[in-house]
Amino acid sequence: MTPTVSASGLSLRHGGTRALDDVSLRLSAGVTGLLGPNGAGKTTLLRVLATAVPADRGSFTVLGHDPGTSRGRQEVRRRLGYLPQTPGFHPDFTAFEFVDYVAILKELTDRAARHREVRRVLDEVGLGGVRGKRIRKLSGGMRQRVALAAALVGDPGFLVLDEPTVGLDPEQRMRFRELIAQAGEGRTVLLSTHQTEDVAMLCHRVVVLAGGTVRFDGTPAELTARAAGRVWSSTERDPGAKAGWRTGLGTFRNVGDPPAGADLLEPTLEDGYLLTLDGAGTEVAA
Amino acid sequence: MSAVLVAEPPAVDTGARGGGARAVLALAGFEARRLLLSVPVVIAFAAYAAWIVWRTRSSWDGHPALQDADRATQSMPMLVGLAVLVCADLAVLRSARHGTEEHYALLVVAPWRRTVAHALSVVPAALLTAVCVAAQFTWEALKPGAVGHGSPAELLVGPLTVLLFGLFGVLLARLVRSVFAAPLLVVCLLFTSVLGTGPDGADGLSWLSPVVAGGSATTLPSDLLGRPAAWHALYLAGAALCAAFLAVLVAGGRGRAVRAGLALSLALAVTGGVLQARGAAPSPELTAARERASVNPEKEQTCVTRGRSTYCAFPEWVPRADDWAGVVDRVQSLAGGPAHDRRLLVRQRIEARYGLESDAAIPASATAHQVTVGTGWGGNRVPEFSSAVAAVLVTGSERATEGLCDGRMVTVMWLALSWQDDPMDALRRVRLDDSVSGSAVVLSPTEPMSMTEGQTDVVRRLLERPGDGVAEKVKEHWAELTSPGVTTARAAELLGVAGPRKADSCEE
Secondary structure, X not given: OOOOEEEEEEEEEEOOEEEEEEEEEEEOOEEEEEEOOOOOOHHHHHHHXXXXXXXXXXXXXXXXXXXXXXXXXXXXXXXXXXXXXXXOOOOOOXXXXXXXXXXXXXXXXXXXXXXXXXXXXXXXXXXXXXXXXXXXXXXXXXXXXXXXXXXXXXXXXXXXXXOOOOOOOHHHHHHHHHHHHHHOOOOEEEEEEOOHHHHHHHOOEEEEEEOOEEEEEEOHHHHHHOOOOOEEEEOOOOXXXXXXXXXXXXXXXXXXXXXXXXXEOOOOHHHHHHHHHOOOOOXXXX | OOOOOOOOOOOOOOOOEOOHHHHHHHHHHHHHHHHHHXXXXXXXXXXXXXXXXXXXXXXXXXXXXXXXXXXXXXXXXXXXXXXHHHHHHHHHHHHHHOOXXXXXXXXXXXXXXXXXXXXXXXXXXXXXXXXXXXXXXXXXXXXXXXXXOOXXXXXXXXXXXXXXXXXXXXXXXXXXXXXXHHHHHHHHXXXXXXXXXXXXXXXXXXXXXXXXOOOOOOOOOHHHOOOOHHHHHHHHHHHHHHHHHHHHHHOOOOOHHHHHHHHHHHHHHHHHHHHHHHHHOOOHHHHHHHHHHHHOHHHOOEEEEEOOEEEEEXXXXXXXXXXXXXXXXXXXXXXXXXXXXOOOEEEEOOOOXXXXXOOOOOOOOOOOOXXXXXXXXXXXXXXXXXXXXXXXXXXXXXXXXXXOOOOHHHHHHHHHHOOOOOHHHHHHHHEOOOOOOOOEEEOOOOOOEEEOHHHHHHHHHHHHOOHHHHHXXXXXXXXXXXXXXXXXXXXXXXXXXXXXXXXOOOOO
């Protein structure tokens, strides 16, 4: 499949810290999850790809446009939908006005067509019924959907979502997952998240970033498979385990190198993620 | 970097994307709508509209001089301007206040272009102000008693003030990222305007203020005003554009067009500022023209004849001769003796040598049978002129009226007031203290006259009687009533009303 985003050797230093270190990626249509601990460089990578900050080294293209040039950057921005980690809102705007405003900033200048598009994205995120309501009167989940609508307006080819489900209750999170999955149909979505469930449920591909470097790049199944045979149950916490915790059943779930004869359990994506961060597997699998 | 060619996903129909300029215009439209619908601006425009209705219904008693009416449109737009300043400032600060700046920075329209849109969003408020100014001035101009000429440059001051204030609000937001800056500035401006007397335009520096309404103590012919209105409009336009380009520059618009625009607008503002300062002092030609108009007005005036009398006025006031003639005819119809058919010369006289700020009294004319009329009309000016006509009919000249203190004053005031629809109201209005009893100064186009308490009592009694009966007695006893030295008691006796209780004396 032809990639939407093709990045090669991206590096960026913040002060003395290497925020990104030789990151190479190829993203194509569908939802790609970007997992990593705090400070892993996820937001920095998103900001570089969203043309907010330039990389010190390396290059990338989005839908064939090189953001290294002024014209290319504009072309990338024309095709970009961006949902920031903590989106800001104008509380006295209605949902419609806010998305309309963003649409204008995306150069949708034909008033009638723009308004049609704004109504379409608001309907798409399920806010068609409250589009005339002031944002200050909307719940946190609704506001997040307004932000998603703003990212979707103009039908961008590349959608960057920075931890969009943080702070949402389970029901809202489920609703949001539906929306992201829908958004990923026919376009490239890069989803930065702490939530391994989000990745497991939504993503056709996952990239694990830690210390500014790519630790894993493959499918969720491949990441999960990294923990195969490395998760076991015991009555006491196994001191040899890299991680272990008491489950609701009263037994301990251990992740690491199991002792001989251990009671092995079915691994999850989170187990694979934990093991990847532990440095057990830094090679790129896909 | 290797180019990667890919097919973009099938697009939803989002409408054609416009270029940067079209996006800026669309954004300006969005911001303009929000600005015009913001609470302070709506309140300011509502107050402005209400003020126009109130002011224009009562102004100049229906007889405006349009060279004054144009300046009267200037002060109230400042209120609108202050509201626009605050709202434009807050609109620019909106993205910083609400944490959307970082997001918007990733969108196609660059921050400096957003500033251009904010600057353009002020224009509809200025245009709406222009509509209000045009409505106010047109209303005045359509009044049947309107005379004179308005100045387009003076009419531009209101809208340009709103534009300047709004664009300054945009610049302020780009310089000071605090929501308190604009309201604080407005409070300071209001405080200054309440405490200060306002710029009078007498010196060049005062013309740096957006609105220089001037003292307006007197109404002068248009060509004697000597206000550098056109240069002031240029100065305001230049300053407004300067603020806009500076705001765009601060926001990151460093293009050649922006820098050229800033230089050009700065040049306009400086040119306008310097030339308006020079124009604030009257030129030798203007001084000479004012001197001629004040000392030898006959050389500048046009004369027309109405009935027996001649009316000489500065060209802009000639249409008002019919109003003056109406008063002269009515007063003369009540007079007796030779005064009944006397040919009067009504001459318009002004004191223009000190400009608009002057309220110097016009000296009484020594010319026999000449009556002075001013540049104002309507309201108190009608009984005032009527009194002047009556005084000249009774005494023969304005000079002879000076110090008039005997019983002739009764005849003068009865002639001046009895023909009016509400004589008692006219009596009240023609007296400086608005009283109908006691002694008082009587308004006059030249030196004021005065009424003693006894004369006031007699005049009031006469005005309460049917006019026809009194008129017969006035004509019958005209010679004695108008002879110098006739007492108030004798005048009352001749006219058939009770005389004053005390002796007739100016010291009463």
